[in-house]
Amino acid sequence: MNFDLSDRQRAMRDRVKAFIDEKMRPRAGDYKAAAKAQDAAGNRWQPNPVIEELKPVARAEGLWNLFMPPHSGQDHVDDSFEFDGTQLSNLEYALCAEEMGRVYWASEVFNCSAPDTGNMEVIHRYGTREQKDRWLAPLMNGEIRSAFLMTEPDVASSDATNIEASIIKDGNGWLINGRKWWSSGAGDPRCKVAILMGKSDPEGSRHGSQSMILLPMDTDGVTVERMLSVYGYDHAPHGHAEISLTNVRLPADAILLGEGRGFEIAQGRLGPGRIHHCMRTIGVAEEALEAMCRRLTARVAFGKYIYQQSVWEERVARARIDIEMSRLLCLKAADMMDRAGNKAARNEIAMIKVQAPNMALAILDDAIQAHGGGGVSSDHELAATWASVRTLRFADGPDEVHNRAIARNEFAKYTDLKAKPGEPRGAVPTGAGANI
Incomplete structure (x- = not known):
């Protein structure tokens, strides 16, 4: 097993590290001073000017949208290469992201902040050309920010089949009602669009009744009820919001990929x-x-x-x-x-x-x-x-969901997970552990 980095992997990591060390760490004091001044002036929910100054510098050096993976040919709708970004592999990006993690505000400088990264990947892979032109292009240019609306306050959202927000056909469009929270990114004044997951077919199958839709944040009926804190920190200007959706109407072409394909x-x-x-x-x-x-x-x-x-x-x-x-x-x-x-x-x-x-x-x-x-x-x-x-x-x-998946993968090596108590387990697979 070879653990050596390739020249490309090492070069990309070192470029990101050098940028952080030479252009960001020296500005840490300026960043904090700007945040303090904004707080004193009542402008905590405005972008930090130090980040905005460094963004064009990072982009000019080709350190921009590093998360966007190489074109795989698996795009469901549009094979355009115009939105492909830097084209790093997951392994290459992992090395760069580790360096970003060392300075908590670094990711945004490279336009690599959550939830924008995940949202851009979704629109890139599943969006129509019109959806990409309207939302993906300005996101990749750093002109707007976005949010992801999945978690809900009234259900255990770790089981996404519990999600109750409704996305119902209404004439030539969709009618949305529900309440979301922990909508990260919704506090930023540049947040213009959200990807929302909701139930479009209450009678549908367990994993076929949910859909995802592109929601402009200025749509009538979208209300930011409050900003939530994390152990007392509100993470301004990013923020985490509780949002109510009351008779929100969207056109038919706002749906992503197709009805019932949210999972x-x-x-x-x-x-x-x-x-x-x-x-x-x-x-x-x-x-x-x-x-x-x-x-x-x-x-x-x-x-x-x-x-x-x-x-x-x-x-x-x-x-x-x-x-x-x-x-x-x-x-x-x-x-x-x-x-x-x-x-x-x-x-x-x-x-x-x-x-x-x-x-x-x-x-x-x-x-x-x-x-x-x-x-x-x-x-x-x-x-x-x-x-x-x-x-x-x-x-x-949550940890519990991932641990369950890990454990079930282990148990599957030794038994039939679908078997009811008292029924035969089926043959134990051969290989390591089979004789235990």
């Missing part, structure tokens, strides 16, 4: 989206470990540097081991997606989706402990980062 689209969207979060989380963990080590080697307690206390040797060693294991699993999943497709890699995607956030949270917790009172304050970014990463144990499916 098909969701499976195409969530694979890359899940692993993108994990890629960035590796970078978050690296940054937390660096902050922890710098703090421990700079502070003295009880007559010696804190890092010389044996408990910290164990914690730092564990952090390094966990980061390396998580990175390898993430890169394996990305490589499988490239070589065999998202479906073949679903188990690896599920495993890294559970592993990466939990790994990063443990390291962040130790880093906070190393910083003492400063760790839980706003003087350092550790507390805010912990709160943000904690949401990833829910986003794109």
